[in-house]
Amino acid sequence: MSLRYITRFAHYDAKTVEEATALLNKYGEKAKPIAGGTALMDILKKKYLPTPEAIVNLKTIPGLDQVTEDGGAIKIGALTKLVDLAESSVIKSKCPMIADAVNLISSPQLRNMGTVGGNLCQQVRCWYYVKADFFCYRKGGPVCYQPGGDNRYGAILQQKVCNAVIASDLATTFTALNASLKVEGPGGSRDVPIKDFYVTLGNTLKQGEIITWITIPEAPSKGSFKKFKIRKTWDFAVASAAVATTSKGTIAALGGVAPVVVSGTPDEVTSALGSATPLSMNKYKVQIAKTILKEAMA
Numbered sequence: 001m002s003l004r005y006i007t008r009f010a011h012y013d014a015k016t017v018e019e020a021t022a023l024l025n026k027y028g029e030k031a032k033p034i035a036g037g038t039a040l041m042d043i044l045k046k047k048y049l050p051t052p053e054a055i056v057n058l059k060t061i062p063g064l065d066q067v068t069e070d071g072g073a074i075k076i077g078a079l080t081k082l083v084d085l086a087e088s089s090v091i092k093s094k095c096p097m098i099a100d101a102v103n104l105i106s107s108p109q110l111r112n113m114g115t116v117g118g119n120l121c122q123q124v125r126c127w128y129y130v131k132a133d134f135f136c137y138r139k140g141g142p143v144c145y146q147p148g149g150d151n152r153y154g155a156i157l158q159q160k161v162c163n164a165v166i167a168s169d170l171a172t173t174f175t176a177l178n179a180s181l182k183v184e185g186p187g188g189s190r191d192v193p194i195k196d197f198y199v200t201l202g203n204t205l206k207q208g209e210i211i212t213w214i215t216i217p218e219a220p221s222k223g224s225f226k227k228f229k230i231r232k233t234w235d236f237a238v239a240s241a242a243v244a245t246t247s248k249g250t251i252a253a254l255g256g257v258a259p260v261v262v263s264g265t266p267d268e269v270t271s272a273l274g275s276a277t278p279l280s281m282n283k284y285k286v287q288i289a290k291t292i293l294k295e296a297m298a
């Protein structure tokens with residue numbers, strides 16, 4: 001049974017990154033940052049994760065909603081709304097594959113609210129996970145329900161304890177673009193290559209840390225994002241592929257196929273798909289992923 005009322009919590013409007021990270025650190029696991037709220041509010045209503053005691057609003061921090069060029073690099077503030085990212089003149093002229101990816105994310109209403117940082121940190125959409133009644137590995141429980149249950153949209157690669165797939169289309173896109181994330185917390189700031197950010201059961205953010213900036217080191221000379229989804233309106237990826245070429249070479253990245261983004265050279269990613277390990281109901285995803293990768297490489 002889902003009780004769609006929201007349990008009480010303290011709400012803070014952070015004015016600086018330091019204030020936000022100090023508050024998050026003070027409450028520890030009992031606090032959550034909020035940006036656009038399009039993903040977090042759903043969790044608060046459906047209660048499939050514990051309701052935090054404190055919510056720290058990041059949108060009141062000025063300056064983190066910009067897209068700029070810095071030498072040859074592109075810098076994207078974590079509070080940039082998805083719609084503003086797609087409309088940015090820097091993105092349109094230097095890296096249109098990002099705008100292509102954003103325009104395939106959810107609906108115009110959600111892109112008007114949702115932010116880049118929130119997109120990167122959203123939870124998986126496994127339909128056991130998003131129900132309060134199921135206590136699976138990802139919630140600290142003893143079991144994964146997908147192998148013995150409905151696994152149509154589950155992982156076909158790199159399953160360890162969890163068979164859910166990464167939901168963020170920007171994670172796939174930024175991985176192909178070799179992006180790094182600026183992460184700030186009570187202990188200072190660090191730069192994390194996006195390919196090292198995601199782990200099987202989530203990401204590598206430590207207590208009190210938030211993403212503040214995304215840096216794409218070099219605009220690609222050629223880049224493409226392709227996504228296969230079931231519905232023609234908004235939908236998450238059954239499989240997505242991003243491929244980008246810079247002076248350092250070509251990186252291919254696949255989303256929707258594993259708990260993390262699968263990336264490498266185009267040959268490495270093609271070969272990974274050749275030894276995919278689909279579940280009982282999702283063998284069809286292997287061919288879709290191969291095709292979408294070929295389209296992105298064309």
Ligand SMILES: Cc1cc2nc3c(=O)[nH]c(=O)nc-3n(C[C@H](O)[C@H](O)[C@H](O)COP(=O)(O)OP(=O)(O)OC[C@H]3O[C@@H](n4cnc5c(N)ncnc54)[C@H](O)[C@@H]3O)c2cc1C
Pocket residue numbers: 032033034035036037038039040041058078079082104105106107110113114115116117118119120121122123167168169170209210211212234235236237
């Ligand atoms: C119906 C629907 C369809 C969707 N379809 C797609 C899709 O096709 N592709 C896709 O990629 N996404 C899709 N999404 C996800 C959507 O893009 C995200 O909901 C949105 O980007 C989240 O941004 P937000 O700012 O609203 O995040 P919030 O809801 O505010 O936060 C989401 C999570 O990120 C954390 N967080 C937020 N900002 C930061 C930060 N700067 N640092 C650290 N943690 C942070 C929050 O604590 C929370 O856990 C869909 C969502 C919905 C509801």
Ligand code: SF4
Pocket residue numbers: 124126127128129136137138139143144145146161162163164
């Ligand atoms: S796939 Fe992952 S999120 Fe889904 S039930 Fe299994 S452990 Fe939980």
